[in-house]
Amino acid sequence: MVTIRPVDLKVQPAPYQIRYNVLQKVVKTLEKFEATSGNAGSRAMELEGNVARKSGSSQSYRFNSSVLLRDLIKTKGKLEEIEAPGVRAVNKRSGSRETMARSNAIKLLGKVLIEKSVLAANGYNTGAADLNSNPDRTLDLLTNSDHNYISCIRCNTKFDKLQILSPATCRFHVQRKRYNRETREGEYVCCGETTSSTSFLALGCKTMPHHVFRAETFEEMATISVFRDTSYIDGDHNVLALDCEMAFTSLGYEMIRLTIVDFFTSKIVFDSIVQPFGQVIDLNSEFSGVHAIEKSESMTFDKMLSQVLCKNMINANSVLIGHGMENDLNVLRLIHKKIIDTAILYPRGKFKSSLKDLAFEVVSKRIQNGEHDSSEDAIATMCVLKAKLGIPLHQTVWS
Numbered sequence: 001m002v003t004i005r006p007v008d009l010k011v012q013p014a015p016y017q018i019r020y021n022v023l024q025k026v027v028k029t030l031e032k033f034e035a036t037s038g039n040a041g042s043r044a045m046e047l048e049g050n051v052a053r054k055s056g057s058s059q060s061y062r063f064n065s066s067v068l069l070r071d072l073i074k075t076k077g078k079l080e081e082i083e084a085p086g087v088r089a090v091n092k093r094s095g096s097r098e099t100m101a102r103s104n105a106i107k108l109l110g111k112v113l114i115e116k117s118v119l120a121a122n123g124y125n126t127g128a129a130d131l132n133s134n135p136d137r138t139l140d141l142l143t144n145s146d147h148n149y150i151s152c153i154r155c156n157t158k159f160d161k162l163q164i165l166s167p168a169t170c171r172f173h174v175q176r177k178r179y180n181r182e183t184r185e186g187e188y189v190c191c192g193e194t195t196s197s198t199s200f201l202a203l204g205c206k207t208m209p210h211h212v213f214r215a216e217t218f219e220e221m222a223t224i225s226v227f228r229d230t231s232y233i234d235g236d237h238n239v240l241a242l243d244c245e246m247a248f249t250s251l252g253y254e255m256i257r258l259t260i261v262d263f264f265t266s267k268i269v270f271d272s273i274v275q276p277f278g279q280v281i282d283l284n285s286e287f288s289g290v291h292a293i294e295k296s297e298s299m300t301f302d303k304m305l306s307q308v309l310c311k312n313m314i315n316a317n318s319v320l321i322g323h324g325m326e327n328d329l330n331v332l333r334l335i336h337k338k339i340i341d342t343a344i345l346y347p348r349g350k351f352k353s354s355l356k357d358l359a360f361e362v363v364s365k366r367i368q369n370g371e372h373d374s375s376e377d378a379i380a381t382m383c384v385l386k387a388k389l390g391i392p393l394h395q396t397v398w399s
């Protein structure tokens with residue numbers, strides 16, 4: 001009888017206890033499906049060992065082992081179907097030379113269009129309220145001083161929105177907090193400071209001279225620029241993936257780059273830096289990838305809209321694809337009906353999935369390792385959708 005324990009490796013991708021727990025889960029799963037004739041232990045050690053060997057960090061180990069367990073459950077422990085844990089069966093299909101008719105792809109996409117009520121529940125403006133025709137309310141929002149005191153979304157300090165450009169001290173953590181199972185404490189991903197730390201750095205690892213905010217309601221958003229309903233624009237039945245990068249300005253959270261990619265040709269059909277209405281406070285360069293907004297290399301918001309809202313780009317008939325696209329459409333101030341959102345379609349348990357995880361999981365694409373790139377994100381979103389629906393990934397000519 002072999003002792004069931006993680007195989008020794010020169011470089012351990014994860015602590016022994018974590019590997020041991022994964023191994024036990026693999027054994028239990030194999031036994032549950034009676035997938036092996038009594039040698040579940042050694043088969044589990046082999047499978048877990050493979051995962052550990054190909055994982056370069058504890059994060060990738062966690063990811064790869066969860067994929068292994070998921071695949072085991074999906075195939076009811078039929079090991080021969082899991083030749084490479086972490087590489088989905090769908091990749092085999094999309095990697096082949098087969099092609100699909102455009103009409104078939106459109107049919108498949110039609111089946112995953114998100115319903116209006118679901119869009120509304122996920123923060124999309126579906127045009128339910130008449131947002132642009134309430135001048136009194138808009139005036140109230142602009143002049144009522146109660147609305148001017150808001151909490152900074154980075155450091156939670158209350159501040160006067162109208163004084164946002166006066167110097168302040170905003171201390172915050174760049175990334176979110178996560179729970180560390182080993183230390184049983186909250187830990188900031190950015191700098192490793194813990195919630196119980198008494199160090200000065202626990203208050204935040206970055207300091208900026210201004211607080212920041214983002215408009216919470218469609219009414220507030222409409223005070224900066226009105227929403228436009230695309231149903232009034234006639235045009236081609238096209239399919240487009242889009243992604244925006246945003247920055248903090250004196251007027252809140254605004255779009256600074258827009259990229260639109262054609263679903264069928266994978267060609268970038270629009271990509272431009274866009275000037276925000278407010279004064280820039282933070283370009284979020286480490287995420288947005290935008291380091292400067294030069295007048296000569298950018299366009300105004302209105303010029304951008306006049307170029308993208310048209311017969312052969314975004315119109316009433318367009319199917320728009322994005323990941324968590326409510327953010328993009330809200331900064332674009334667009335109300336659109338035909339939407340496919342991969343964050344809604346492919347959630348992670350009760351949470352929204354991140355595009356980074358989804359792209360890696362579904363199409364083995366590594367994105368957002370450094371700065372975000374809206375063209376890369378738009379393409380990754382499209383690839384995820386194609387792979388999930390069985391639409392050939394690399395087909396660029398359609399009949």
Ligand SMILES: [Zn+2]
Binds near residue numbers: 173188192204205206
């Ligand atoms: Zn930090």
Ligand SMILES: [Zn+2]
Binds near residue numbers: 152153
């Ligand atoms: Zn702040």
